[in-house]
Amino acid sequence: MEIKIENYYEYVNKENIEKYLVCNICDKPLIEPVMTPCAYVFCRRCIEKSLDDHCARCSSYTKSKHLVVLTDPDILIELDNIQVKCKLCEQMDIRRGYFQNHIYEICPKAIITCSNNENNCSWIGLREELSTHLTTCSYQSSTLDSQKEKHGKFFPYLNIDLQQRNLQNHDVAIAVKALLINQRCTSLDLFNKKISSESASIIASVLDNDILLGIISFRNNLLCDSGVQFIAHALSTNFHLQLLDLNNNSITDIGVRLLAEMLKTNQTLIKLTLSYNRISNEGMTILVDVLINNNSTLRWLSLAGNSSINDLSTHSITNLLRHNTSLTTQKQ
Incomplete structure (x- = not known):
């Protein structure tokens, strides 16, 4: 399952974001920015999805192999520094470049699996509930990394077909x-x-x-x-x-x-x-x-x-x- 981190945040003061940081297709701040031979900049996912051998902006002949990854450090830093709000815990003013760390390790409202998942523990819940679960988890491992135990493993439930997953009762309720x-x-x-x-x-x-x-x-x-x-x-x-x-x-x-x-x-x-x-x-x-x-x-x-x-x-x-x-x- 592809995890789209941007599904979990929204932009703060979007109207104040500089235009040169915004994709010409989705009209949102660039994600994995790439440049066409005609010097227009897009999100990689946006341009590859809409590409039909022509640039989405000027219609000049373009193929995926012609796209160049944007490496300008100043622009990349500006993109990382854009402020976002977590949709799950509603924390404000998170740097976008730091948001993946927020979801994977910090967000108390993120759905995670137990740190002992590899030892067959089937628990799924909010990160803020993990410490309580671990006090009674019967799958504890003496070799488990302390940081991994603290964070759990992010479980990206979004829109899924529950009938296609082997979940029942408590597990399906958490999902x-x-x-x-x-x-x-x-x-x-x-x-x-x-x-x-x-x-x-x-x-x-x-x-x-x-x-x-x-x-x-x-x-x-x-x-x-x-x-x-x-x-x-x-x-x-x-x-x-x-x-x-x-x-x-x-x-x-x-x-x-x-x-x-x-x-x-x-x-x-x-x-x-x-x-x-x-x-x-x-x-x-x-x-x-x-x-x-x-x-x-x-x-x-x-x-x-x-x-x-x-x-x-x-x-x-x-x-x-x-x-x-x-x-x-x-x-x-």
């Missing part, structure tokens, strides 16, 4: 936490990852402040009512998530009551699926009440496969569809 902290994720499919209520609490701890995630699926996991409590509490103050899939999580009427409380304040969720749980007519009544009296934004609700919901709930469903005009689909 999700990294994704949300990095503000890089718009959709999460956590199907069949054995996520427990404890792991749900880890995910929920950053879910309330997320501004990009629009879809999250916990389908076929082990949340139960206790896990739903954490998710519902987080979504009470999350105003961006639109689809929540909680199918097949052993949720009962207790969990439904927690979700109903969340729906009283959450006005962005438009799809909620609760199929194949352990919800009864009582849970159905709870949902009907909140959707009639407190929520007009949910448009799609699924309760298919809840065997304890029977014909006695027909009146509640009819009442719901009569009074809640925003709910277009109610699947039982």
Whole structure:
């Protein structure tokens, strides 16, 4: 996986950066600057991506082999001295040339693996949590370098397919936490990852402040009512998530009551699926009440496969569809 360090920082006072330090393609300060034969300067990645045998600025004939690495020490020093802000820990005024060291060795909010990873320790977490973990780590090595033990190994989770990685329960929860902290994720499919209520609490701890995630699926996991409590509490103050899939999580009427409380304040969720749980007519009544009296934004609700919901709930469903005009689909 290519690690793009620039994904982790943003520029401070970008408007004050000298124009000759800025790439002519991306309009950002140069990274790995190269010069074309016609003397225009670009980031290497930018020019190689856009190069079609012609310069992106003057259209003169140019190939990758014609690019010359910029070696002017004064310009390189100026580029290194540009001030950036870490997106993870929000530390200000870090020299860009020093930022890689910040992420790999210092940033308390960087996701890292345990220093004993090579000894098969599977722990993943924030750097600020490493020292606590090491007090109980059973994979300690007497030969481990003290600096390596202190820093851990940077783990660059950005936008990844969790279904392609062999992670479950706690490990997948930490990975999700990294994704949300990095503000890089718009959709999460956590199907069949054995996520427990404890792991749900880890995910929920950053879910309330997320501004990009629009879809999250916990389908076929082990949340139960206790896990739903954490998710519902987080979504009470999350105003961006639109689809929540909680199918097949052993949720009962207790969990439904927690979700109903969340729906009283959450006005962005438009799809909620609760199929194949352990919800009864009582849970159905709870949902009907909140959707009639407190929520007009949910448009799609699924309760298919809840065997304890029977014909006695027909009146509640009819009442719901009569009074809640925003709910277009109610699947039982």
